[in-house]
Amino acid sequence: MRVSFLCSDEQHPVNKYLFDWITRQQERHQIELVRRKSELSGGDILFLISCSEIVNADERSAYRVSLVLHASDLPHGRGWSPHIWQLIAGADEITLSLLEAEDKVDSGRIWKKVVFPVPKHALCHEINKCLFEAEIELIDFAIDAFENIVPAEQTTSLEPTYYPRRLPEDSRVDPLQSIASQFDRIRVCDPDRFPAFFELHGINYKITLEKIND
Numbered sequence: 001m002r003v004s005f006l007c008s009d010e011q012h013p014v015n016k017y018l019f020d021w022i023t024r025q026q027e028r029h030q031i032e033l034v035r036r037k038s039e040l041s042g043g044d045i046l047f048l049i050s051c052s053e054i055v056n057a058d059e060r061s062a063y064r065v066s067l068v069l070h071a072s073d074l075p076h077g078r079g080w081s082p083h084i085w086q087l088i089a090g091a092d093e094i095t096l097s098l099l100e101a102e103d104k105v106d107s108g109r110i111w112k113k114v115v116f117p118v119p120k121h122a123l124c125h126e127i128n129k130c131l132f133e134a135e136i137e138l139i140d141f142a143i144d145a146f147e148n149i150v151p152a153e154q155t156t157s158l159e160p161t162y163y164p165r166r167l168p169e170d171s172r173v174d175p176l177q178s179i180a181s182q183f184d185r186i187r188v189c190d191p192d193r194f195p196a197f198f199e200l201h202g203i204n205y206k207i208t209l210e211k212i213n214d
Helices: 012-023 082-088 126-145 180-187
Strands: 002-006 030-034 043-048 062-070 093-100 110-117 196-200 203-207
Touching: 002 126, 012 030, 012 126, 030 126, 043 126, 062 180, 082 093, 082 180, 093 126, 180 196
Parallel strands: 002 030, 002 043, 043 062
Antiparallel strands: 062 093, 093 110, 196 203
């Protein structure tokens, strides 16, 4: 099977999981991981993972199917960084949807959903581990079920909701509020790419959050 991954950011932490999957599967499948849609060579399955480019219908037609991994219980939570917004709002579990890519964002037919817990004490890298392991599970499912899957249309009885794109300002913490009240906002921030920060005395300070042993 010819499998392509389009992941725009080579610094994204999901890359390690993709590299590991490719290493395990490279003898069974012809696999490519590219950063720009212009580099795609066509094939059976295209996975769009943390992809910042719009891949239109003509471009997707080079594949038998193009799939997206989206961390919300669709049609709720379409849009950007859904698991981050949900955890900030207090969620302790996330639904990950495997769906077909369409021109209208996150509107495609559903192949499968899985639900995974996120402990309230989990920090960014631990949250990522929960998410990326679930993504790999659904990638394996897509490969195994490829010839026999019967995708389901998204329910029309529920009104879709949408999350906005996260901006650096969304990582801002209020120094006058308690840590406890802002803990979810702090713990979801990527300390390397999008660190939590606060401003005091005219200076911005980066927040690094780590667990320590007693």
